[in-house]
Amino acid sequence: GTSTDSPKESAGAGTGAAAPAQAEFNAAMTKVFNPSTKKGGTLKFVNSGDWDSLDPADTYYGYSWNFMRLYGRALTVFKAAPGAEGATVAPDLAKDLGKPSADFKTWTYTLREGLKFEDGTPITSKDVAYAVARAFDKETFPNGPTYLNEMLDWPKDYKGAYKSKDADFSSAIETPDDSTIVFHLKQPYSGFDYITQMSPTVPVPKAKDTGAKYREHVISSGPYMFEKNEIGKGFSLVRNPNWDAATDPNRPALPDRIEVQTNVNADDLDNRLLSGDIHVDIAGTGVQPAAMSKILPDPALKARADNPTLQRLWYTSVSPTVKPLDNIDCRKAVQYAADKTGYQAAYGGEFSGGAIATSLMPPSVPGAAKIDLYPSGADGKGDLAKAKEHLAACGQPNGFETNISYRAERPKEKATAEALQESLARVGIKLTLKPYPQADYFSLYAGKPPFVVENKLGLAVNGWGSDYPDGYGFLQQMVDSRVIRETGGSSNVSVRIPDVDKMLDESLLEADAKKREPMWAAIDKRVMEEAVILPGVWAKSLLVRGQGVTNVFISDGQQMYDYVAMGVE
Amino acid sequence: MVTYIIRRLIGAVIMLLVVSMATFAIFFLVPQLAGATPEGMASRYVGRTATAETAKLAAERLGFNDPLVVQYGRFVKGIVAGAEYDYGPGVEACPAPCLGYSFITRQPVFPDLMNRLPVTLSLAIGAAVIWVVMGVGIGVLSALRRGSVFDRAAMTVALAGVSLPIFFTGLVSLLVFSYGNPFSFAAQGGHYTTFLDSPGQWAYNLLLPWITLAFLFAATYARLTRAGMLETMNEDYIRTARAKGLRESTVVTKHGLRAALTPILTVFGLDFGLLIGGAVLTESAYSLPGLGKYAIDAIVNQDLPKVMGVTLLAALFVVVASLIVDLLYAVVDPRVRLA
Amino acid sequence: MSFLELKDLKIHFPTDDGLVKSVDGLTFSLERGSTLGIVGESGSGKSVTSLGILGLHKGGHARISGEIWLDGEELVSASQEHVRGLRGKKMAMIFQDPLSAMHPYYTVGDQIVEAYRIHHSVNKKVARKHAIDMLGRVGIPEPGRRVDAYPHEFSGGMRQRAMIAMALSCDPELLIADEPTTALDVTVQAQILDLMRDLQREFNSALIIITHDLGVVAELSDDILVMYGGKCIEYGAAEDIFYRPEHPYTWGLLGSMPRLDRERTERLMPIKGSPPSLINIPSGCAFHPRCPYSDRTHSKADTEVPALLETEGGHLVRCHLPREERRSLWENEIKPMLETT
Amino acid sequence: MTAPLDVPGSATEADPEAVLAGADRKAIQGRSLGQIAWMRLKRDKIALAGAGVIIFLILVALLAPLIVKFLGHPPLEFHREKIDQSTLTPKDAFGGMSWDYLFGVEPLWGRDIFSRIVYGARISLLIAFLATLLSVVIGTVLGVVAGYFGGWVDAVISRAMDVFLAFPLLVFAIALAGVVPDQAFGMSGDTLRVSLLVFIIGFFSWPYIGRIVRGQTLSLREREFVDAARSLGARGPYIIFRELLPNLIAPILIYATLVIPTNILFEAALSFLGVGVRPPTPTWGGMLAEAARFYTVPHFAIFPGLAIFVTVLAFNLFGDGLRDALDPRGR
Amino acid sequence: MTTPNEPLLSVQDLQKHFPVTKGLLKRQVGAVKAVDGISFDVFKGETLGVVGESGCGKSTMGRLVTRLLEPTGGKVVFEGQDITHMSQGRLRPLRRDMQMIFQDPFSSLNPRHTVGAIVGAPFRIQGIKTEHGTKKAVQDILELVGLNPEHYNRYPHEFSGGQRQRIGIARTLALKPKMIIADEPVSALDVSIQAQVVNLLEDLQNELDLTYVVIAHDLSVVRHISDRVAVMYLGKLVELADRKDLYESPMHPYTNALMSAVPIPDPARRNDRERIRLQGDVPSPLSPPPACRFHTRCWKAQAICKVEEPPLVELAPRHQVACHFPENVSKESTEAVSA
């Protein structure tokens, strides 16, 4: 999970035989838009930012995981299907989904036959094991997810494939033969197939591994391989001659060539997308405000747009370590006084921003329940009477002063801060805006508890998206107090509820998914009771389908267009 | 002459050292004064799920625990003698001049810079050609027709030109001439094609940035040239040239212009040097992937080695440009002796 | 008609502060082979006159009227291009400050070559030879080497020689030297004056020498013109001006000068006050506010501009005082004073 | 015997009035150079227009609360009812311009652009003036010191100026403005940001003034009146303050006037790049940055752009005029 | 004029070498020997004229004597006190007695000060209170030099050159000095004005019992006002004598040549004068000719002149000269010297 752009999981194959969709708003939400099996052409992606890394061990953006499937195959993969089906896992390198032991602590995968890297060498289970072992080294690969580091039963003092070069890590991963790989977990986990669809299980041939420089040329195991890679500007992919469609039911591999341009001005990107010059805004977070104001009033343009809900919450941390917010009534006053419609507008309104959130978990996360402890009035603009009541109870009948931090480079967070400043002022809560550099936001400022106290950062604009569609994945980083570090760096800055920590641990031990789901909702409710998180919006994004792109759909697994299925006319 | 150049180069090196120290101080000293620990600073570069342990390791790897002097010394040593970086499976040599490698993208900075340089160079050279031709041309005409309608109009426009912020002109020109609207004749921002790939496309993409940038500078140069020309045409030697019976056109070009343009050479050298070092605002306004944009992006990400790299390169350009200007000056003006 | 004749030349400059009447009705003539010295205080319009003769005010904002006849041609009404063609060849000029008057970026040789080639279609080599010749003629040692030097590499005296070489490169028939020695030391000044005298004899050109130094005019000039406030105030042969001056201003100039050739006089006899502004030239006789005898003119001094009248044999004076009175003043009062020991 | 040319009475020989009589003195009688400059300036209509605009802007900045009270809405007040909630742009045509909202409303929150421009003038002018003051002070002190003392002092200061001039200033300024923490040097909030910007801008623009002042000092130092003062036994400070400084005021004033617009642009650039004064305090550069995001609402860009343009132009016009008036060579 | 035994000012072997430096480290590569060992005395009430060609060190000498420059060697004794290396602090009271008039009436007056401030400066600097206040004192002085006391509040630019020079003189008179050093006090003025100032200087001398050192390059002016005259050539004194002796029977060939070079305002004499024309220019003081510095231009020079420097000796009463082959000398004295 991440506070930034959230990673997700991946898709499966076949674009299905859905009926051709009309070009209309949300046409790609539940159906495949413009389905086709025609091969050829160049698919053009553009990124207004840049990858953290193209190395499977070192990337943590949702779009990156989505896109990586074009050049890398993990053990499992999200099905390439619109809607909810796209959030289910299918085998990829593996013949079948993982076979758990009875206690869900040992997971065994068997690889398909005939798998090859781009250079023609066969892919074996050792390559997968090596990939996971190298990804263990967070010093070399600081960005990637750490689930496997924490879940597997690594030998004590194990430091990853480079620093513990010849160490035996069979306590964590075993490869009895070239096609079998066995994972040993420290604790039972029934959703392990979600973990193996993440990029760290994409195989890496040890002979070609160049460590931190591997990102410059990742050895492809998927249908496309790198042709040219100019980090900072873009790269291009061409067909991988050693990829065999027969081994890969999930990828239609339609285009002949894929071009990606990075670091393009976001507004230019939107314009080019609308004009048909490019096909996909790869980040999948939606258009800029200027483009939005062009799209929404124009039916023709609006018909090209989709508006998916993301498993992401934009929220504001309310810090109980800062006076007078240590008093729960003061925190509740904030909850009531906040104008949620302003919050929504700050993120771009109902289309680009999202739905007004009343609790943590977005409705699309399994187990999400409707929780609305602090109703903000009929118009959503806050319940000032209640707010004043709580202010009185807190001993600050005339309001109080505190600060609100946000990431300076993010206009939406700035707008959020402005909106909260304006709406809380209605009950006398005076906020001072404190922008901090994004790069240091959590490590030095809002995520550093002593700093928060010293600088009276009562409120901190924040956000969180789930790595995979699962309550634990969504909640843990946001509410587990044990991730808070005095030295800074955690994105949970306000939730320190012992109950919640306990509930999280208990939920992990529950093997039955059906029984786990209500536990998430309970955690959600418990956090809301403490009023340490002011939920803002459950994010939505306004995406634009590129012109001439075929097989366009949004899956719940990616929460953006599925890049594996796409082709060009 | 040679000793002069050597002396100037030594001066340049000292200057670059000062520049790099200042940059270094900004990035290390200031956060430290603000209370950042080495781990805290390292945690910028360890991803979002890093543990305290990782941050500590990273701090060690990046050498944040060493005293600032040592860190700085390492940086300088890298430039002079190259450095080695731990890439995981092995160490990789980064040959001199090694400006370090990015904390974030793990790319050596130097190749990055070389990669971005052509963009900025294209921008600067194209704009420079336009602004020198326009600015000097208009300035000379204005001076020769002092007080005429042309002069007044030109100077009014020029004054307006120097008063317009480039990020505003950039925005407006994009709005008016690009973004797919009816008047558009130029490419949108963010496009760059190398000259070798397609000269036509290269020029087309850069047209708007060139014009915008050139407008600003042409205005300044027109004013400078006019003032210089007016002053020169009052010199005694111009009177002498006329007294010899020279044609007025010869007087203006051979005697007047040459002398009037020499001081402008200096200004041009500095402007051009500074511009190559990063046309920050222009590149931001048009999202051109040049050094200026690179610098801004690096600053946003607090990616110190990149910032150091650009700053040094930029300063180097200024120094080199001013050295070249001074050498040229000595060629143009025989009175100048390089000593 | 003489070789050079100025008739009622007026050169006025409109400025923000008013009309500057730098030259206000100047008339004189000059023959080939003779030398005219123009003296006057700073700002009396000497340089403007000389530039006017060369037509260098044309195209500027000066208002020029009157006539300038050079060798039978009228220049004020002639086209700018025509006058340009005469410059350098027919008439040339030597300026006061040779350092600023030569282009710093070109070698001395180049500048002479340029002057020569405007009027002679010869190739560079020939012109260069000519330049070396000229430099040798004006007494520059090693002209073959010096031809490639830049003006700043020359000493003051050499620069002035080079300037003269440049002016003479096309054998001009009229040479105007505007304070050619003011910037120089006496020893060098003497060299240059000798040089000019010799060259003038050799080329038989007409020479106008402009200076404030009565000594210099006395050395060189056949005729002398005294300017005051843009007007000629006295004109005559050198002997007339020095031995029989008739204008109180000229007396003043002579009385102001300490003299090397005589044992010291008890006191110098200055002219009171200071030169007039050319914007507000005093009414009537421009000199009257400074003139000790203005009260003897029956109040004509400040109302009526005196005419420039010939007293005898080419000696012209612009003064209201009756001639007799002037002569007696000079003989009885001024001359003895100047000669007292 | 009467010496006709020599007024008797020895030393007082020249009657004082007669001495003056030669030239027409009435026009300039008793006028200092400053007064003459003022006279010339008065004739320069364009410069006066510039000065008029500057005074107007200063008044606007000073009276911002009053102006906004009568002609606008508080600069931080939201008017979301003026905004289309789905596109977040103003509902009404022309960006919502009306008698009520003279320059229309901002997208997103519907804040009154007019009042934000008016308040923006405060920041722009305040920073520009203070920064200029700072650079003038540093530049003058170092310039005079370098010029007056010469030798190695001059060498060091001149080198320092070279370094500053070779610096990629904008990059540097952004970096500095970006890393300075929120509370420092006992200040916080707008005070800190303004001081920081003043410091950065002023600190980086002093070499321009410094070079001018140094050059002027060098040439003044060679003037004989300095020797005259020294031969009267004057000490260094007397010479610097009484003899040199009065002569430096004109060039300093000229350059200060010409540096102000540069500083306004500098501040706007920093705000545009997001390292200026913090939101929601309105600044022109900051508004332009926002406007770039909402470029579909052009009026949002145009007003702050015009504000910067007009201000800078006014200072440039006035500065040019001042230079012509104060510098006798200028004509 | 009577000559008291005790000189007011005594200069012995005074030297000033300006170092010529090169390079970053300011290596000294040579020296301009602007004044290279001159000795003379000035007695109370007299006027010493100093003449010589441009660059021969006249001004430098004046500035050394007034201690605007620090001598490299030698000794300056004023009123019996050795002021050669006296600190500026101790010098301050002495400055009242020794004042300087400058050449350029435009640059010697601070354009930003009123006449009152300029002439009153000495009082302020020296901290002197006057009986009826500074203003009255200043106005008295203005009257003394022939200026209208009502001009107290005017600025220098409102005055003509001659008036400005009077203001400068007024300033030097404020402290009632004993001695005034005038560096080319009239050379920037028109002839008519020059005479006014010369007369003024003379009148003041009579009235206030002043002692003058008048530096000038105009031999006629020097002849007019001096009692004794010193002739300088390339940093050396070549001849020093009473006015009459010097002008009527100069001993040094250089003096002779100098005088014959001066144009005489008498057309009748233009052809009958016997002239000595020196060749070439004054050599550079950076590398003056060895031994007798005049030998390169001297028509009488012989072998000895190139190897042996002639000392300054008194060849006639009160007539010193430094030459191996002096003119206008009685036989005995030559022999006396060689003996």
Ligand SMILES: Nc1ncnc2c1ncn2[C@@H]1O[C@H](COP(=O)(O)OP(=O)(O)OP(=O)(O)O)[C@@H](O)[C@H]1O
């Ligand atoms: N282009 C011009 N515009 C306005 N006034 C001018 C111009 N040229 C000369 N003058 C004025 O004309 C007057 C005469 O100037 P000129 O140069 O002829 O004097 P001069 O006799 O040569 O004096 P000097 O001895 O100082 O050289 C001066 O007052 C000068 O200011």
Ligand SMILES: Nc1ncnc2c1ncn2[C@@H]1O[C@H](COP(=O)(O)OP(=O)(O)OP(=O)(O)O)[C@@H](O)[C@H]1O
């Ligand atoms: N500050 C200085 N540094 C270096 N050289 C100097 C300095 N001042 C004077 N000189 C040199 O010393 C020599 C004598 O100069 P000085 O000014 O005394 O000559 P001068 O006789 O007064 O000449 P002039 O008649 O031109 O005023 C000259 O060659 C000059 O260049």
Ligand SMILES: [Mg+2]
């Ligand atoms: Mg003149």
Ligand SMILES: [Mg+2]
């Ligand atoms: Mg001198």
